[in-house]
Amino acid sequence: MGTVTDVWAWLTTAEHWTGDGGVLQRLGEHAWLTAVCLALSCAIALPLALWLGHVGRGGALAVNLSNAGRAIPTFAVLVLLTMSPLGRHGDWATIVALVLFALPPLLTNAYTGVRQADPEVVEAARGMGMTPWQLLRQVELPLAFPLIMTGVQTAAVQLVATATLAALPGGGGLGRLITAGFGNYDTPQVVSGALLVAVLAMLVERLLTLVERLLDPMRRRLAPVPNAA
Template identity: 70%
Template sequence: MGAIADAWAWLASADNWTGDGGVWQRLGEHVYLTVVCLAVACLIALPVALWLGHLGRGGALAVNISNVGRAVPTLAVLVLLTLSPLGSYGELPTVIALVLFAVPPLLTNAYVGMREADRDVVEAARGMGMSGWQLLSRVEVPLAFPLIMTGVRSAAVQVVATATLAAIAGGGGLGRIITAGFNTYNTPQVVAGALLVAVLALLVEAVLVLVARVVDPMRRTAPTAAATAPVPTEVAA
């Protein structure tokens, strides 16, 4: 408990929050890196997963290929990219490594969500004459939305935690606080940096849960469907 108390004292010091290299600066860098990597990973993984899930072909192969990335250590990828010519492009190696790390949960959950959509509902919509795009956007994606958001939350939390490795490649983020603490043998600073990363991951998880509830298409359509449903009339005896 002494380490936690010392870390709390470090966090309570205003000097550690302001100025160049302070907590606010590192937190902003960490959030920016997380948002960029998650957005790029979503742009890559979700269209592929949704389309393959809609077609019902090739998805298993794509998921298995993406899962290979889980077997490759992110740190090893980051180091190799940093030592390559890409290392001269600032944060690019870190972004590539984190995107590769975030793609598997996004791709897997979105594809599984599409394939597990209620087939009776899908077939009924197809029987109503919906086009492929209408079926995808109005039926399958809303039904798969919970699993899609589960993948987004999983990827976001993983990126928040793994983005600390950016400090090894000279990048920004909360990892700089942790590495600086290791370099100066400042254990309270190391623990404080780890606590900040943990709290940020929990906040990101909570925000995405709230966003999922607010924008859930099934949540918006359920009251409408209930309101427009015919009211049964009582049959006179």
């Protein structure tokens, strides 16, 4: 119980939250880094995966290569990039390492979602004379949207957890609280930092779940129309 009490005391101490290096600053840095990496990962993976899923060629190879990349530890990639010329340009080494880490679930889910779109619906849309772009945008993408968002949620949660590595080459984020705690032999600070990362990951997941419900095109199409008075 002593550790729990000490962690609670650390978290409820106002001076730990404000000022230079406080929780609020580190939380903002962590959220920014996660958002930037997620946006870049989506910009790279989703258009490629959606098109490969639509044409049905080369996607399986791309997904398998992406999944094989999961076997490479993100920490090892970060160390190599930090030692490269990229390491002299701020957070770019960390961003590149995290983007590479987030690509597999985005590629896999988006490609699988499009390939698993109801073939009867797809053929009916094609028979109506839809162009390939119209077919992808109006039929395959709405059908694949839930699986795509699952990939986005997975990537986002993984990024929140892994962004703690940014502290190792001197970057910001909640990982700085953990590394500082280890350096000072301050167990309550280490545990508090880990708890804050876990809470942030859960909040991000819930936020993206809400976004999925609000933006799901199939849910909006199937919403009941209120009766006229």
